[in-house]
Amino acid sequence: MNNTRQILSKYPADRQKLINVLHEIQDANEYNYITENDMQQLADFFNTTKASIYGVVTYYSMLSTKPRGKNLIRACKSPVCQISGAFSLIDALKKELGIDQVGQTTADKMFTLEYSECLGQCAMAPGILINEDFYGRLDEDKLKGILSYYQNESPSS
Ligand code: FES
Structure with a gap:
C-alpha cells in the first residue's frame, strides 16, 4: 500500500x-x-x-503541486514586516541559501523559500515561518543560526 x-x-x-x-x-x-x-x-x-x-x-498557498525542499521557509512581506526590514532579510535569506529568487529550492533540496502574507505576529516583525515554527525580530546573524540548526538536522528527520 x-x-x-x-x-x-x-x-x-x-x-x-x-x-x-x-x-x-x-x-x-x-x-x-x-x-x-x-x-x-x-x-x-x-x-x-x-x-x-x-x-x-x-x-491554498500552503499546498503545492511542485516539489519543494525538506523545509519550507515562508517570509512575511506584509506592511509591518516590510517597514521592519523584511526585504533586506529576504535578500539575506537568498544569499545564505544560494538561490536567486523567492520560490526556488536549494540545490541540496533542504529549503524552499516562499513569500507569505502577514503571519499574525506583527509585534515580532520581521518574521518568517519555517515549517510550523515562527521566528521573529530577525536580523542576519539570528538568521544564520536558525538556518544552520535546520541544515544540521539529518535529511530523514
Ligand atoms: S506583517 Fe509580518 S507578521 Fe504581520
Missing part, C-alpha cells in the same frame, strides 16, 4: 475532510508536495474529478 492509500484508509470519503487529507499527504511526501498521482487517487476516493482536486490544491 502506498503512503497516499494508507492515509486515505484512515478517512471517510467525506469531502469536508479533503483539506486535512491533503495536508497529511503533503507532509508525508519527501518533497513536500501533492503529486499528480495523489490527485488522481483523491479524485477517485472523494468521487470527484482530478481537476477539482487540483483547484483546491492550487487555491
Whole structure:
C-alpha cells in the first residue's frame, strides 16, 4: 500500500475532510508536495474529478503541486514586516541559501523559500515561518543560526 492509500484508509470519503487529507499527504511526501498521482487517487476516493482536486490544491498557498525542499521557509512581506526590514532579510535569506529568487529550492533540496502574507505576529516583525515554527525580530546573524540548526538536522528527520 502506498503512503497516499494508507492515509486515505484512515478517512471517510467525506469531502469536508479533503483539506486535512491533503495536508497529511503533503507532509508525508519527501518533497513536500501533492503529486499528480495523489490527485488522481483523491479524485477517485472523494468521487470527484482530478481537476477539482487540483483547484483546491492550487487555491491554498500552503499546498503545492511542485516539489519543494525538506523545509519550507515562508517570509512575511506584509506592511509591518516590510517597514521592519523584511526585504533586506529576504535578500539575506537568498544569499545564505544560494538561490536567486523567492520560490526556488536549494540545490541540496533542504529549503524552499516562499513569500507569505502577514503571519499574525506583527509585534515580532520581521518574521518568517519555517515549517510550523515562527521566528521573529530577525536580523542576519539570528538568521544564520536558525538556518544552520535546520541544515544540521539529518535529511530523514
Ligand atoms: S506583517 Fe509580518 S507578521 Fe504581520
